Amino acid sequence: MPGCATRAIGRRQFLAATGATLLGTTLGGCSFGLRNSAPLAPPAPRLELPPLNASPDRITAITVCTRPFRAQGPRLDVEQIQGKTVVHNYGHGGSGWSLSWGSGEIAVEKAMAIGEREVAVIGCGAIGLTTALLLQRAGAGVTIYTKELPPDTRSSLATGVFTPDSRICFDEYATAAFRQLWEQMARRSFAAYQSFLGLPGTPVEFIDNYFVTDTAEPAHRSLPASDPRPRFAHLQHELLGELLSGAQEYAPGSHPFGPRYVRRGLQLMFNLAAYQHLLMSDFLEAGGRIRIDEFHAPADFVRMREKTLVNATGYGARALLGDQSLVPVRGQLARVIPQPDIHYGLIHRGVAFVPRRDGLVFQVIGDSDYYGFDDASVIPDRAEAELAVRTIAGLFSPA
Numbered sequence: 001m002p003g004c005a006t007r008a009i010g011r012r013q014f015l016a017a018t019g020a021t022l023l024g025t026t027l028g029g030c031s032f033g034l035r036n037s038a039p040l041a042p043p044a045p046r047l048e049l050p051p052l053n054a055s056p057d058r059i060t061a062i063t064v065c066t067r068p069f070r071a072q073g074p075r076l077d078v079e080q081i082q083g084k085t086v087v088h089n090y091g092h093g094g095s096g097w098s099l100s101w102g103s104g105e106i107a108v109e110k111a112m113a114i115g116e117r118e119v120a121v122i123g124c125g126a127i128g129l130t131t132a133l134l135l136q137r138a139g140a141g142v143t144i145y146t147k148e149l150p151p152d153t154r155s156s157l158a159t160g161v162f163t164p165d166s167r168i169c170f171d172e173y174a175t176a177a178f179r180q181l182w183e184q185m186a187r188r189s190f191a192a193y194q195s196f197l198g199l200p201g202t203p204v205e206f207i208d209n210y211f212v213t214d215t216a217e218p219a220h221r222s223l224p225a226s227d228p229r230p231r232f233a234h235l236q237h238e239l240l241g242e243l244l245s246g247a248q249e250y251a252p253g254s255h256p257f258g259p260r261y262v263r264r265g266l267q268l269m270f271n272l273a274a275y276q277h278l279l280m281s282d283f284l285e286a287g288g289r290i291r292i293d294e295f296h297a298p299a300d301f302v303r304m305r306e307k308t309l310v311n312a313t314g315y316g317a318r319a320l321l322g323d324q325s326l327v328p329v330r331g332q333l334a335r336v337i338p339q340p341d342i343h344y345g346l347i348h349r350g351v352a353f354v355p356r357r358d359g360l361v362f363q364v365i366g367d368s369d370y371y372g373f374d375d376a377s378v379i380p381d382r383a384e385a386e387l388a389v390r391t392i393a394g395l396f397s398p399a
Helices: 002-015 096-112 126-137 176-196 272-285 298-303 314-321 382-396
Strands: 059-070 078-081 084-088 118-122 141-146 204-213 248-250 261-270 289-292 308-311 326-336 344-348 351-354 360-364
Touching (some): 059 314, 059 382, 084 096, 096 176, 096 308, 118 126, 126 141, 126 272, 176 261, 308 314, 326 382, 344 382
Parallel strands (some): 084 308, 118 141, 204 344
Antiparallel strands (some): 078 084, 326 360, 344 351
């Protein structure tokens, strides 16, 4: 498979160059953190952080997800298929959770405008589950048709941070109209997440995120000018810069990471086990129905009693609809035993760490958004997982 060959070369080259420093803004599962345009605050007092208890022997699971990238961005149009009105809502790249409420709102408006009050949602991942809840709030009776339920959906294996422009589209497709639509979805979703703060189980929380570099000059996850591949659109800094602030720099000697340089930012994080459980409970308590079913082709839609469908199948739409515009982006997580006193994230040398309550997450993110691109393989890579854990754990050892 071309994707597998691409991945093998990309990983081998990256692992051979792990000493290269980068200041990433995109996690392998999703982008991570916001670039801040505001002036930095005055030098802060010494940064004190509880150390991580992380080592390869504490890895409890290695999971792989496939993110559905479309060069032109998410598909949100409406078409007639097999006598059904189908509202498409898929192809969000690594931004599914982050854009789910805003994207779902657009899909619901289109579905409800058709006039039917019984609506089917195909898929129970980030987009499908959120859209189903929004349909209920709009007055519809909703049935979710799905092959898998959380925690077995692809979305359940996501990184779990608010990253609304992670592989959302190529820059050439980020027109003025698209940017306006994207900003609408991102702001609507960000506002919705505020209602989950402070709830039992901590489904959503804010954390400080620290970018750690070996030199004073921060590196960026951008392609060199000589690279002919298309650039990914990065919209957060330009359109959402004021939502997450808190930028602060720490010089060597003012933090626990030895002779390195540290920059702090603010990050919104989803503890997916608790968050998905809450969404599922809310959907069922509101009278939602779930049918375990699998659709192999559009012809299978005829057996559904509903006339209006929302297609939220993510990468599954490639096989279901023959949508070759979908490109797989592989993302692997190493899950480590939770540590309740850790409430900060880290990015260092192409590896990201997220302190989720349902298990610490470590991920190799590579040196650009093309890491894992066009790779549909889902076989866990133990060497990559151990590299991710060792790289972050090494920050707490003398450099």
